Amino acid sequence: MRTGVRAAARIVARGDGRGGTALPVLAGEGPLAPRRTRSVAGEARVVLVGAMSGPLGGDHLSVAAEASDGARLEVCSAAATIALPGQAEGEARQEFDLRVAGDSELRWLPEQLISAQGSELRVRTRVDLAAGARLALREEQVLVRFGERPGLLRSRLTLRLDGRALLDQELRCGLGAPGGWDGPAVLGGHRALGQLLLARPEFEQSPLQARMLGECASLVPLPGPAVLVTALAPDARQLRRVLDVALHDLG
Template sequence: MTATARITAALDSRGVTTLPVLEGEGPLALRRVRGPGPAAHVCVIGAMSAPLGGDALRIEVDVQAGAALHITSAAATVALPGGRPGIPATYDVQLAIADDAELHWLPEPLISAAGSHLTMTTRATLAPTARLLLREEQILGRTGENPGLLASRLTVWRCGTPLLDQEAAYGPGVPGWDGPAGLAGYRAAGQLLHVEPGMGRAAARPAPRRADGPGGREHPPGPGESVTLPLADGAALTTALAPDGLALRRHLSAAC
């Protein structure tokens, strides 16, 4: 199955963010929902089981100048076995944010079920004064089961130059993914990227910060560990590991 969802947010003459394009296909159903503040709010709803082996899913988001858009999902995305054996599913997310525009990309977690094989890519392209809050969470296996094979890559471009480019792979056949240099026994991994104009000033740049598990530094939010690091051009990246999705969300929410 191949399916694409498209979202365009634009500012009208009254200064209100509208959604001239809101189109979903297959399992990618889109609904405009109520939310606080002046931003437009969209929820991605899984209309059927996906992704399965061989599925190609894609979400394209275009936030035009001055618009504000917040995107969530109704439930976790579960990568499942089945479909075309031996062929990985793909899930591509393309985000474009123009000058003075804002995007919050805050979906629910991705769960890699046993026997699944998924390649996920997220690419964000930002104008000089664009604002972005992006969260990614990966849960490796459902309760009591081993994970499937999951490969993910996140790239962020700002002003035509790379701000962040990182990739990770977990699951059967990936060397050392669960060892001390990998997840070290944890089963949930996530990151929170915050890009805000003005954070690049020396007085405003966040200092590196680490939060450990119970008894660790900085009164951490629960089991697991996280680290927040400043990036170039006014950005900060928090990376977290935790035993489950609830603890992972607590760490990332604390970073917010």
């Protein structure tokens, strides 16, 4: 019986005491290859490069990133991730564990996740913030490639501040998901969905008000210093445009 790939990557960023950010840990294995790129204004930048296609059925990939001691860290990916069916049995899994200290900032801005026909993927993202931490996290999911039917996607995002839960939400969509996922109460026929999670200490001092950001996008304040922008769009390009505007205005 075929089994999937097991691989992990770890990124640790720390302030270097001179206004910059050091990366004492930058490690990956298998298809996960983190690479440092040029730093800008004291911020360390890391690109996650996919050294193999996937994730495929049966794969289990995990990434842990930590920003501490005054670090400023941005993590992005070199290309979109495409969930594909594989020869191994079972769903593929991706797990992301993100930690940010109170005097640090993390910008987690990967490219889109595309759910190809026949794929089955479970994504789990956990974010732990200390008081005073700054975060910008973007998730974008495209449910189908042109001319295909969508795969099955399960996605869960949790946010905790000093151990207190601020957000815990889960989405299931695609073929095999409970009925109604494509109806007007959920996706309404759209195939691109995304969210932008922002945490800033100033949001607690001057809370933002819930409001619409267009026909299919909204901003919702969370308890404490965080807000969540959620958006739907017919394609990835239009989704990115909406989230980029929100990131520029709020982040």
